[in-house]
Each structure stands twice: as structure tokens, then as C-alpha cells.
Amino acid sequence: MNKLITILVVIAVVGVVFVMLGPLYILDEGEQAVVVRFGEIVDSQREAGLKLKTPVIDNVVRYPKRIQSWDGDPRRIPTEENQFIWVDVTARWQVTDPELFYASLTTMEAGYSRLDDVIESSLRRVITNNRLHEAVRDSNLINEIDRTDPVEADVEELDEEGVEQIEELITVTSQQREVRRGRQELSAEMLSSAAEVTPDFGVELHDTVIRQIRYSDDLTESVYDRMVSERNRIAQAYRSYGEGRKEEILGELENERQQIISSAEREAQEIRGGADAEAAQIYSDAYQQDPEFFEFWRAISSYEDTLPRFRKTLTTDMDYFDFLYSEDGQ
């Protein structure tokens, strides 16, 4: 019994010592390692699994095999036309040759700071050698977009002519400067000039992308000014157009009203004239039958109408009073 215990203890102690000496190490997926013996690289492993090394004297240095992100601070860089912009670049990189990497840089921190230098210098060179719009834009798409007119959607009441007219007023200088290279090409240029250097220290650069471009603060203010004045101009165009249309409608109104009234008046006069003519016809048809009696009749009926309104002082001279002085009417 005691023998068994002794054997077990011995096995356990030997096992522990063996493991502590570390002839084995596990390399995880996504890792790679170089094995260093007295400062000299004796082995490198790129595949995951259980690996062997010489106990005690071998030292395992692990590096990630995964793609790494590099993220620099935004840099304030002048473009070719000397406008200062903030450019923020990120990159993807990978340790592809762990032995070379260990030999030239050793630590990941050193790797990052080396990339800082490499990428920043190529970033500066590319931005300073190109104009602003080349970095901002990627293609000439902006000049090709067929803009569905924003007015049409807003103002339903406008006819086609109105839409055209207002479009002319609000159109912002839509033709932008031609892009010859574009952002992606600049990024590619940045990448190719940086990637030329990185294999020297066992690193492969996968891409460098411009994450963000911003104006510098003083430039931002003047851009705001421009944007505001542009909007004001458009707003003014809409308002003035509205006022113009209103005036036009009021003019139309006046025109139409006068047409209506005057044509009504014309018709009224025609009707009156026709009636007058007809009345004259009727009168003359009747009166022509006996003009002499007409004169008498017209006279007495007119007297009948008008005389009561006069103040009257009569003399007995009238025929009426013929019988006033003598019975036979003198």
C-alpha cells in the first residue's frame, strides 16, 4: 500500500517538474511565435497547436497573427491650395514575418510607433500634393446625379414654367471641379508608398483608409458663412418668386374684372340701344298715323305731366278763359 503511494507521489512530482520546465507550449489560433534561445531566433511557428521547445533555455515570444488596426490621431495638413484640413486615417496591418519583426522591432508597441512614422509621412505627402476636392471626393458622380427637382415636390401648385423659372433661381453652381484621382486613389497611393517600407520589418500593410476629413476651425466658420448665404439666396428666390406670382395673379384679377365689367356694360348698352330703337319704332309707327293729332296729343299730355310742378301765374289771355269775358267766347 505504502509502495503505491510512493509511486504515485513520484509520478506526480516528476509530472509537475516536467510541466514547469515547459517543453511544451500551446499556440492559440490567431497567434504566432518565435522561439528565442540566448537571444538568437531558433524557430518560428505560424500554425496553432501544441508545440515543443527546449525547456528552460528557450523563450517563446508571441505575436498576434490577426489583422491589426492602426489608428492615428487626426492630422492637420495643408492641401495643395494651402487649405488646412484635418485628416484622420486608419490602417490595417499584420505581422507576416515574425522573425524579421522580432529582429527589427521586437514589441508590438514599437511596431505601432514605426507605423505612425511611415503612414504619417506618406499621408502628408499625398495630401499636400493634391487639391482639396481630390481628397474629399472620389469620382465625378456629383456632376452626374440627375437631381429630381426639390421644388416640384414642395410646390404642387406650380406649372412647368414656374418650376423651370424657380429652378433657375435656386440652382447652386452645380458643376463641380473635375476630379482626376479621387479619395480612393489617394488612399491607394498612400498605401503603396507606405507598404513599400513595411516588409522591411516583417509587416504587411493591408490598407490605409481616410476615415474622416474635416475643415480646420477657422475654415469651418467661413464655410458656415458661405452655406448660410447660399441658403439665404435660395430662400429669397422662393419668397420673391412667390411675391411675383402673387402680383401676377392680382394683375390677372384686375384684368379679368375689367373685362367682365366692361363687357357687361357693353352688353347693357346694346340692350338699351335695341330697346330705345324698338321703342322709337313703336312710337313712330303709332304717331305717323296722324301727325297733326300727335302734336296736339303729345303737347297736352306733356303739359299734364309737367305743369303741376311749376309755380303758376296765369293770365286770362289763354284760350281757356275765352268764355270768362263773354259767353260766345269773344
Added chain:
Amino acid sequence: MSEKDVTPRLPFKLNPRMIIIIVIVALIIGVVMSSFFIVDQTEEGVVLRFGEYHRTVPPGLNFKLPFTIEQNRNVPTQVIQNMAFGFRVEEAGVNTRQSDVDYPEESIMLTGDLNIVDVEWIIQYRITEPVNWLFNVENQEKTIRDISQSVINRLVGDRAIIDVIGAERATIEADGREEMNETLDSYGLGINITQVRLQNIVPPAGRVQDAFEDVNKAVQDLNRLINEGREQYNQEIPRADGRGERIVQEARGYAAERVNRAEGDASRFDQVLTEYQADPGTTRTRLYYEMVESAFGEEEGSELVDRNLDNFLPLLNMRRDGATEATGQNQGGGSQ
């Protein structure tokens, strides 16, 4: 009481056999405990043997070799994950709350016509290949953020501000999704971006935004002005129509009256004429006297002057109401 009794007595006798049993039991428990693992329904399990990828296992209770010979990593492959840019969701729920903090370093962008715009967006993605997700790229989420930002920035930078705010939105979303997927696939990240949604696209806050809003107001003003014109038109023209109609109708009334009067007069004349022709002498005289009667007969106050009163001076006051005064003057004139 003897001193022996102070140490607690084990319930069984501690002998070598017992120790071995205990060790074996402990080993068995250890083996069992480290041999099973649970993979949730939303996940897939990736099993590594000595650090090397060995297999992928489905949800449920799974077996692995004990004592870290095999290790498992669970990856949520069924869950759609969200990522917000330019804002953060503070608390999702019935009332989703967004953090008040802005992230201008994410959302402020230059447009192709060199204007500035503030774009907020979200992406949704799902891990499709758990092994790639785990082992190909470090800082997976930061990588997704970086690429998403750079793609949206570039797409916005390629368009005019008015298009970004308006019509090109959907294109940016679709192209953005495609290009993000393309780039991330090139790293072998093992995800699929299912959706890119632009949330809030506005000009920079403050006076620029006010100016943009003023344009909308101006469009409203335009509509209002036109409507005002139309309103006045609608107010006046029907009225003018009515007035025209009235003028015509009045003329018709006049015409009817004129013709009717003429016909009446003519008819009366005809009839009188017939009578007159039958007996011209007396009819004429009768008509004359009837006229005088009707003209003078009704009113008082007419004055009658003899035809032989040659030196009658008609001094009459032309004003009716000054009759007394006129008499006075008359008298004064007489006394002289």
C-alpha cells in the same frame, strides 16, 4: 476529558485507501465538470484543441476533452448586432433613450460641394463565420467602426449636400452596405452587414441649420403668397361676374320697360286717335279742357292775372318760404 478529544474526529478512518478514493473522485468530478459546456441557441461553439481550431458545435450540451486540452469559445451568430455612429443608444427599450452627447468626430463630414453636414447612422450586422470572427482580425468592433465611418465619409464626400440630405439617401445606404461588406470580407472578418441606415442628416447645428430651415419656410411663404393671390382672385372674380350680370340684367329691365311703355303709349294713342277721328272737333276740345283741369285744378295758389291789367308788375319772391318778407318789400315799394 482527555486532550485527544479537542481535535474533531473524522466520520471515517483516514487511511491511504481513503485518500486514493478521494483523489479519484475529485479527478472524476474535475473531468466531468470540464468536459461539458453549454452553447446557447443564439450561439455557435468553436472548439480548440491545444489552441488549434478543431470543430464547430451547435447549440445544446456539448462535450469536450477535459483539463483545457480542448477549449470552447461561444460566438453569438444568430444575434443581429447594432452599432451607432454619431450618437449612442443609452437605454434600449419601450422608450429608447439616446445619449445627449454628440460625437461630432464621427458625424461631421465634408460633402462633395465642400459643405459641412452632420450625418448619424446605424449599422446592423451578424457574425456569419465564427472561426473567422475569432481568429482573423483583432479589435473586430473597432475595425467595423473604422470601415463603416470611412465608407460613409467617402460616399457623402462624393455628393452634394442637397443630395445627401435628400434624394441620394437610399443610394448611400445601399452602396455603403455593399462596400462595407466588400472591405470587411477582404479582411476575412466573418460578418455580414445586413443593414446600413442613415438616421439624422442635418446641416451643422446653429445658424447654418436655421438657414436651411428658413429655406423650408420660404417655400411655405411661396405657397402662402400664391394662395393669397388665388384667394383674392377667388374673392373678387365671382363678385365681378355677379356685378356684370347685374348690369346686364338692369339693362334688360330698362329695355323691357322702355318697350312696354312705348307699346302702352302707342296703344293709348291708337285708341284715342280712333275716337278722335270719329269726332275730331269735340274730342280735341274735351282733351284740352281735361288737360287744363288736371294741370291746374288740384293745387291751390296759382295766381290769375287779367289780360288787360297792363301795368301789372310781377314782383314775386322766388323763394316760397319768404312770402312775408316779399310782401313787406312790396309794400315799401308801393309807398314810395
